[in-house]
Amino acid sequence: MAKILVEIYKPFERFWHWMQALLIFFLAFTGFEIHGFYTFFGFENAVDYHNIAAYMLIILILFAIFWHFATGEWKQYIPTLSNIKAQLDYYLFGIFKNAPHPTKKTALSKLNPLQKLTYFGLKILVIPVVVTTGLLYMFYRYPTKYGVRSLNIDSLETIAILHTIGAFLLLAFIIAHLYLITTGDTVSSNLKAMLTGKEEIDDDE
Amino acid sequence: MKKILAFVVVASIIVAIIIGSLSSLDYEPTTLMKLKEKYSKKQKPKVDHSKFKELQAKFESAQEVTKACETCHNLTSAEVMESSHWNWEREEYIQGKGIVYLGKKNAINNFCIGTKGNEQSCAKCHIGLGYDEQGNIYTDSTNIDCLVCHDNSETYSKAAEKAGAPVEDLDLNLIAQSVGKPLRSNCGVCHFYGGGGNNVKHGHLESAMNEPTKEIDMHMAAEGMNLQCVDCHLTEHHEISGKLYSFASSCTNRNTCDQCHTNAPHEKDLINKHTLKVSCEACHIPIYAKENYTKLYWDWSSAGKLKNGKPYVETDSAGNQTYLSIKGNFVWGKKLKPDYVWFNGTASHYLLGDTIEEGAEDLVLNQLNGSYKDLESKIVPVKIHIAKQPYDPVNKVLIQPRLYAEKEGEGAFWKDFDWQIASKLGMEDVGLPFSGKIDFIETKMFWLVNHMVSSKEETVQCNECHTRNDSRLAGLRDFYIPGRDYSRLVDTAGSWLLLLTFLGVAGHGALRIINSRKNKEVKNG
Numbered sequence: 192m193a194k195i196l197v198e199i200y201k202p203f204e205r206f207w208h209w210m211q212a213l214l215i216f217f218l219a220f221t222g223f224e225i226h227g228f229y230t231f232f233g234f235e236n237a238v239d240y241h242n243i244a245a246y247m248l249i250i251l252i253l254f255a256i257f258w259h260f261a262t263g264e265w266k267q268y269i270p271t272l273s274n275i276k277a278q279l280d281y282y283l284f285g286i287f288k289n290a291p292h293p294t295k296k297t298a299l300s301k302l303n304p305l306q307k308l309t310y311f312g313l314k315i316l317v318i319p320v321v322v323t324t325g326l327l328y329m330f331y332r333y334p335t336k337y338g339v340r341s342l343n344i345d346s347l348e349t350i351a352i353l354h355t356i357g358a359f360l361l362l363a364f365i366i367a368h369l370y371l372i373t374t375g376d377t378v379s380s381n382l383k384a385m386l387t388g389k390e391e392i393d394d395d396e
Numbered sequence: 397m398k399k400i401l402a403f404v405v406v407a408s409i410i411v412a413i414i415i416g417s418l419s420s421l422d423y424e425p426t427t428l429m430k431l432k433e434k435y436s437k438k439q440k441p442k443v444d445h446s447k448f449k450e451l452q453a454k455f456e457s458a459q460e461v462t463k464a465c466e467t468c469h470n471l472t473s474a475e476v477m478e479s480s481h482w483n484w485e486r487e488e489y490i491q492g493k494g495i496v497y498l499g500k501k502n503a504i505n506n507f508c509i510g511t512k513g514n515e516q517s518c519a520k521c522h523i524g525l526g527y528d529e530q531g532n533i534y535t536d537s538t539n540i541d542c543l544v545c546h547d548n549s550e551t552y553s554k555a556a557e558k559a560g561a562p563v564e565d566l567d568l569n570l571i572a573q574s575v576g577k578p579l580r581s582n583c584g585v586c587h588f589y590g591g592g593g594n595n596v597k598h599g600h601l602e603s604a605m606n607e608p609t610k611e612i613d614m615h616m617a618a619e620g621m622n623l624q625c626v627d628c629h630l631t632e633h634h635e636i637s638g639k640l641y642s643f644a645s646s647c648t649n650r651n652t653c654d655q656c657h658t659n660a661p662h663e664k665d666l667i668n669k670h671t672l673k674v675s676c677e678a679c680h681i682p683i684y685a686k687e688n689y690t691k692l693y694w695d696w697s698s699a700g701k702l703k704n705g706k707p708y709v710e711t712d713s714a715g716n717q718t719y720l721s722i723k724g725n726f727v728w729g730k731k732l733k734p735d736y737v738w739f740n741g742t743a744s745h746y747l748l749g750d751t752i753e754e755g756a757e758d759l760v761l762n763q764l765n766g767s768y769k770d771l772e773s774k775i776v777p778v779k780i781h782i783a784k785q786p787y788d789p790v791n792k793v794l795i796q797p798r799l800y801a802e803k804e805g806e807g808a809f810w811k812d813f814d815w816q817i818a819s820k821l822g823m824e825d826v827g828l829p830f831s832g833k834i835d836f837i838e839t840k841m842f843w844l845v846n847h848m849v850s851s852k853e854e855t856v857q858c859n860e861c862h863t864r865n866d867s868r869l870a871g872l873r874d875f876y877i878p879g880r881d882y883s884r885l886v887d888t889a890g891s892w893l894l895l896l897t898f899l900g901v902a903g904h905g906a907l908r909i910i911n912s913r914k915n916k917e918v919k920n921g
Contacts, residue, residue, distance in 0.1 A: 226882060227879045227880070233858075238858070282904075287911040288911070348876035351876055351881070355890065363894055367897055367901060370901035
């Protein structure tokens with residue numbers, strides 16, 4: 192079957208992806224320092240940097256949401272149950288036998304069913320939880336006699352623990368994601384695609 | 397046309413930025429700058445007392461000096477005689493106990509225990525010139541000791557064990573002509589030596605504060621702002637602001653840093669947010685007892701041992717008394733990190749005659765009230781002083797022993813070393829029953845640390861509290877601190893998740909490599 196070079200990832204998409212990757216790495220690194228796992232920047236700097244990166248990520252997310260809706264690309268993330276088993280079978284067995292990918296990548300459908308499910312989960316659950324708890328963390332009001340009493344949050348504990356859970360999940364995702372990059376047509380084809388935007392895919396027409 | 401419009405827009409934005417950035421150079425002076433300006437101008441005294449003819453006459457006694465003072469300051473004695481410095485008690489409200497009159501006169505502490513019956517010695521730090529035969533403070537205004545506070549010649553001195561009278565052979569004329577606003581040394585002569593020696597009680601008020609360096613106290617250092625005590629402890633009509641929570645109970649008339657520095661003095665918003673729950677002192681007094689040792693533990697139960705029938709003193713290598721026959725064993729400390737507690741400005745007190753509850757872990761004599769959820773509370777640094785002091789196990793009350801007497805044979809512990817008699821007489825002095833049984837009980841007192849402010853370079857750093865190991869706030873467990881606290885469950889589960897994910901992808905990858913080699917061999921073979 193003939194292969195053609197197709198633009199899978201638009202420039203904004205790539206920019207969004209790499210900025211997000213950079214910011215999440217940085218947030219995880221500073222975040223786990225704040226959490227007390229190690230000392231690198233020092234607590235005060237780690238907090239300052241973490242907050243700045245958090246604002247940048249939120250702005251980036253806002254742009255990304257806008258872009259996804261404006262272009263209709265959000266539909267790529269609607270999870271589907273069809274082919275999930277085939278995709279799982281592929282990762283568990285087929286991949287070791289050089290079997291072909293069970294789902295075809297096209298510009299209109301660039302995510303496989305497992306990716307759809309994972310990214311959908313990240314987008315509607317993990318990231319909103321991390322962002323919301325992060326904002327609450329920043330704007331956390333100590334129990335105080337001034338201002339609107341009803342806005343007081345009695346304890347930071349729940350917020351902080353949810354934020355930590357989100358961070359662990361994101362980090363686990365990143366580990367898996369970094370590995371799964373290598374499972375494209377060739378070891379580097381997925382990475383190249385995200386860098387150049389273009390990937391060789393089967394020409395069905 | 398469009399190009400012109402675009403040019404105009406861009407140009408006006410640039411102009412606006414330039415104007416904005418240049419005009420911002422014309423900044424408002426900060427609170428700190430205003431304060432420095434205000435306090436660098438030293439006030440000149442309004443009058444020269446050495447020129448007054450009333451102060452030229454030869455004074456034979458301190459009472460005569462007071463009379464001379466009153467010829468001009470003819471309404472002042474009434475103010476003084478309403479002050480707690482004179483009355484040694486103050487109206488306070490204690491939750492659960494109502495309004496009480498509490499002060500040196502009747503309070504019990506865990507140093508020299510109490511003044512009742514021991515006035516002859518303790519009243520060296522009373523602002524009167526002596527007691528009458530019944531042990532009452534004179535009601536006569538000529539017995540006010542103006543000089544102990546207002547002598548600026550630094551030569552006036554009160555005699556030991558003379559109930560507040562001055563030493564003899566003073567040049568009272570020189571002293572009277574020198575008077576002015578109280579200097580650090582005037583306040584320090586009593587407040588630095590509480591508990592029977594330099595720095596014994598507070599740990600941050602001591603003789604090194606007479607002429608402190610900037611390392612010891614930023615505000616009072618002579619090479620800095622050279623502030624006197626009364627620059628912060630503002631005084632009107634001889635009512636001095638600020639008070640000590642060994643006696644104080646209600647959150648009134650407190651002296652705070654905010655009164656000069658405001659409650660948002662930092663450049664960084666994140667730090668200013670801390671001031672809602674963290675007192676200034678908690679960060680800005682990283683250590684106390686910077687220069688000299690302070691007493692941390694006092695064991696009365698070992699007092700009374702004699703060598704060859706004589707009381708003795710043991711001293712350690714640093715020159716601190718570790719044992720005194722009259723007082724027992726001591727533990728001292730220097731350059732100490734404070735302890736931290738929540739405090740809302742109110743305290744409750746063990747009052748003379750209060751029943752000691754059965755099984756109380758440690759008896760706190762001045763419980764500082766507060767908690768994280770209490771809206772008025774802040775974290776404050778404290779010195780904790782622990783003592784073993786005598787109590788009556790039958791009546792379950794602390795004992796006020798009679799410690800001081802002029803001579804042996806009068807039953808005072810410091811002369812006769814007999815707890816039985818000293819306790820019996822002491823409890824008579826305070827009008828409480830005594831069962832004849834004596835035991836010793838551990839008691840605790842909290843001393844707020846609020847002097848010896850360090851420079852901003854020395855301030856407590858974020859990671860001294862926000863840390864898992866050895867956090868300064870390790871003792872305050874009623875709230876979550878980022879960096880100190882975590883959920884063990886989440887951390888363990890999260891670490892396993894990361895490890896398993898990593899092992900999973902590593903295993904998967906390894907299998908792929910092995911299989912691709914096999915496949916190649918099959919192809920090639």
